[in-house]
Structures are given as C-alpha cells and as structure tokens.
Amino acid sequence: MHWSQVEVGALARAASCAPSVHNSQPWVLEVAGDVLGLYERFDVSLPRHDPTGQDRVLSCGTALTNLDLAVRVLGWRPEVELLPSATRPDLVAEIGVADRRDALPAEIDHYSAIFQRSSYRSPFALHHVPPRVLRLLGDAAAGPGTEARLVQSRTEAAPLAQLLTHAGGVLRADRAYQRELTAWSAGFRHRPSKETTLPWSGLVRADTHLPDTVTLTERIAAESLLIVLTADDTRRDHLQAGAALERAWLAAIAAGLVGSVLTQPLHLPEVRAGLIEKLDLPGYPQAILRIGYPVTATPARATIPASAGKSK
Missing domain, CATH: 3.40.109.10 (NADH Oxidase)
Known part of the structure; x- marks a missing residue:
C-alpha cells in the first residue's frame, strides 16, 4: 500500500503537534511507500538547555507516539523499529504497517488529545487527581x-x-x-x-x-x-x-x-x-x-x- 496525500497530511499534522524542547520540532518525517521514517534534526541545537541532545531525542519520542496513534486511527496496526540503521544515526525510527485493524476507542480518545495538548504552567485547581x-x-x-x-x-x-x-x-x-x-x-x-x-x-x-x-x-x-x-x-x-x-x-x-x-x-x-x-x-x-x-x-x-x- 501507499499512503495517500490526505493520509500523509494527517500523519504530518499529528507529528507537528508533539511537544518538543523549546518547541523546536527537531525531526523530519519522510514517507517511502508504506514506511514512515522519523529523522532527528541534528542541526537543531540548544547548547545551554540541551548540551548532549538528550531532550532532542526525547522530543522525537513524543512525535513517535503521535505517529503511532495516527497510523492506528487511519485503520492500520503499526510496526515500529527503533534506530534501525547503523549508517543513518539520524534515523530514529521506522514505522511500517502490518494489517488492517480498527482503532480502539481509547486510541481514538488519545489521538484526539494530541490536538488539545498544551503546556499548563500555572498552579492547578485544588482538588486532587484520584x-x-x-x-x-x-x-x-x-x-x-x-x-x-x-x-x-x-x-x-x-x-x-x-x-x-x-x-x-x-x-x-x-x-x-x-x-x-x-x-x-x-x-x-x-x-x-x-x-x-x-x-x-x-x-x-x-x-x-x-x-x-x-x-x-x-x-x-x-x-x-x-x-x-x-x-x-x-x-x-x-x-x-x-x-x-x-x-x-x-x-x-x-x-x-x-x-x-x-x-x-x-x-x-x-x-x-x-x-x-x-x-x-x-x-x-x-x-x-x-x-x-x-x-x-x-x-x-x-x-x-x-x-x-x-x-x-
């Protein structure tokens, strides 16, 4: 199968809404047939906040979760391989598709939450989380x-x-x-x-x-x-x-x-x-x-x- 333009747009939008260090979005998404490649952008550098690039990789991980959910909501069971290439250190993950599968209700809920997420830095309401x-x-x-x-x-x-x-x-x-x-x-x-x-x-x-x-x-x-x-x-x-x-x-x-x-x-x-x-x-x-x-x-x-x- 090949992802359609509409599907690629949905995948890219889900990734773009992931939280990232200083909102830098240090990743690139590439589509080859039915395989999604998530690449780390080494050119995104925050030498004082993130001297080792650890938060940059952490940010790529949040995008990976969003992509995984988007693939599920599009009706596929994803297959994820982390750091798949010894010659491409910037390739942090590849997402393939296994077979058709309807998304679970909770997966749809969490996918919807992607577009509601924002950082809440004020004090919370007084009632405790159960x-x-x-x-x-x-x-x-x-x-x-x-x-x-x-x-x-x-x-x-x-x-x-x-x-x-x-x-x-x-x-x-x-x-x-x-x-x-x-x-x-x-x-x-x-x-x-x-x-x-x-x-x-x-x-x-x-x-x-x-x-x-x-x-x-x-x-x-x-x-x-x-x-x-x-x-x-x-x-x-x-x-x-x-x-x-x-x-x-x-x-x-x-x-x-x-x-x-x-x-x-x-x-x-x-x-x-x-x-x-x-x-x-x-x-x-x-x-x-x-x-x-x-x-x-x-x-x-x-x-x-x-x-x-x-x-x-």
Missing part, C-alpha cells in the same frame, strides 16, 4: 524499559523541593541559559510571567521569584508529579522515554487533566543523582510530568473516559 487516574497514567507510560513513578506525598516532596530550588538558582544565574531562554520565549504569544514560571516548569528566568524550600515543598505536595524513568541511559532509552511521556500526557488529557513537563533540572548531574538517591528511584529519571485539573474544571467533569478501560 488514585485510579494516576494508575491509568502510569499504565500508559509503561513500556519496554520505561515506567512512571509517582512522587509520594510530603516525604518525597521535601527532597525534590530542595533539588529544584538548587536547580532554579543555578538556571537563574546562568547568563547563557537566560539568553537562550529569552530568544526562545520571544516567540510566545504571551510571554511567561514571573508567577507562572515556577521552578518545576523549567522556565526559570532572571527575574523569576524562587520560593523558599518550605513553600515549594507545600506546592509540590499539593500536586501530582510523575517521573518518567528508563532502565538505562542510552539514546534508545531517551527515545523510549519521550514516547512514554507523551503516552502519559495524552492519557491525562483524555481524563480531563492538564500538565506540563520539566527536564532542564535533570541536566544538572547533582540534581539527577540526588533524585535517584533521595527518592530511591529504580532507574534513570528522564522527565517530570506535573499534572492536575485546570482551575476552570470541576471534579465531576474531569473523569476517566468510559473507553479508557478498554485500551492497552
């Missing part, structure tokens, strides 16, 4: 070598707050990072304010007020945070982490939630090592997804879709 919803998001993130670990109550909020406060201070004082952040946020329709650039959002500006550790501990304890972990720390792991992150985020949106992602503090070795030690993490932390209800939502409306239990 445990059953958090389990659903953890299940969505689980995959080969990936899992999502919930930050547990105040006992873990305190050490996390200490580490994020340290990271916030480092980032606020880093002039090169601030120049890079200013250049990126200039494209925002509404520039992030001091009130919304909270330390866990990864948008700490030179004029951002950093709360004291006690205050930040209270804020974190009132939220739901999922840490996306991988068994190892290779390029493949970063790609899988991005895919897992997007799966969890789309499941959250389908459940009436909003969220935002934090990766920048994890580039500081002392913060990453501190998280592994203080939270006794069973793997490498690649991203933190903070989720909750928007201030305009009510618990009655923000529930798990009826179709969610039918998916895998």
